[in-house]
Amino acid sequence: MTKAALRTFDEAGLLDTAARLFRQKGFAATTLREIAQAAGVLPGSIHYRYPAKEALLVALMDRAIERAIAAVQTAADQTSDPTERVRLGLRAHLQLLLSGDDGVYVLLYDWRSLAGRAREEIVRLRDRYEAFWDGMLYEAAGAGRLRPGVDLKLVRLFGFGAVNWVATWYSPGGDRTPEQIADVFWSYMALGLLSDDQRHDAAPTNLSVPEPPSPSPKEGR
Amino acid sequence: MTKAALRTFDEAGLLDTAARLFRQKGFAATTLREIAQAAGVLPGSIHYRYPAKEALLVALMDRAIERAIAAVQTAADQTSDPTERVRLGLRAHLQLLLSGDDGVYVLLYDWRSLAGRAREEIVRLRDRYEAFWDGMLYEAAGAGRLRPGVDLKLVRLFGFGAVNWVATWYSPGGDRTPEQIADVFWSYMALGLLSDDQRHDAAPTNLSVPEPPSPSPKEGR
DNA sequence: CAATCTGTTGGTCGCATGACCAAGGCAGCA
């Protein structure tokens, strides 16, 4: 322990505690006093660092998204194969989400609690993460690994949905590890569910079913 | 206007309003007074019907899940082909979720706000819905349409995740209708993303058992 | 008409909340 460690307020511990409570009860239903008590500090001490409850949430989410980007980046960088990079990234994302890091969960499910500027800030961070994923998918597609016509943005959106939802039903005592879950999802998504003798007539060959890529005048989101 | 219409309290309208607000701001952050004002009734009138705020949420969710089951059932029953039933059911689920029926959204994302008995009740209802889906998937698998070894429960979980997550990013002005989104997801999931010349060596043939292939020497964290 | 039943009205109540702050202590530096 350095001298600094003695002087330094356990900010990480506070955020961890807050994340845990926010996850359990939701942001609005969690009181500052609860957080303070659980973290072993006084409410005033929290106020000293975070002028408002919302600031705590933002700090929490900020940290979580940095962690997520770093984890996925590191995992993906272990290979140069574009398809493998996606699979490893997926694994890392799920591992982090299920590792007990409540911050990521809160980031995913509690952003509705934010409004105004704080919301925009988080959305901006989230967009960065999404753009990062889009990049990986784009490279996999560019390497000719994916069917032509696949809408990468939709793939990312579907993938995020399926994977993020896991946090909703996963239990550590279950019969599958996070890594296994990630790999199973990856294999289903990559190969499809239909058996080989069914696949030719089950769906249109062109997977980009609706004509999408024309930028519409009506902007989305 | 029948006599009954005059006498009958607009319970549906109340629940709709409550659902809209819960979706926008979350359950805990929405006050009874807000709901009352938005619905054009007095707070006391709500209390007359629902002894506690939580009861409102439960009633809302109850109604939503009944709607969902009915919608999916109806859609699926339009064909007897097991695979088609799944596709049509998926469509119906997404249509309902994106139709502006905030109740379904609230059901999916706000169940954390419930505790104790109320929570159990909703979980029980949800389980019924899930069992219903499992039945459809089981029949599709039984008809030999799916690859052997596919874990149906995981398929359902992944599918729910991807589809439910759509509510998070969908905007009515976008360039895809709910039906198109459902169909695209279905085609990706059914056929897979990999191009035909890649699929043989990209993943294990047996989709059921993950067992980390350990291509990565460094196991991340 | 009288009795009843359904639903509304306009409050009140106690309480927990988020925000805030003056005063004090204590480590590190001069």
Added chain:
DNA sequence: TGCTGCCTTGGTCATGCGACCAACAGATTG
């Protein structure tokens, strides 16, 4: 040793909450 600035302490404050209810209105029924 005395000073300085960071951080904590133990509160206060106004606000708005969910829950609750006695009284009442109007339609329905006998």
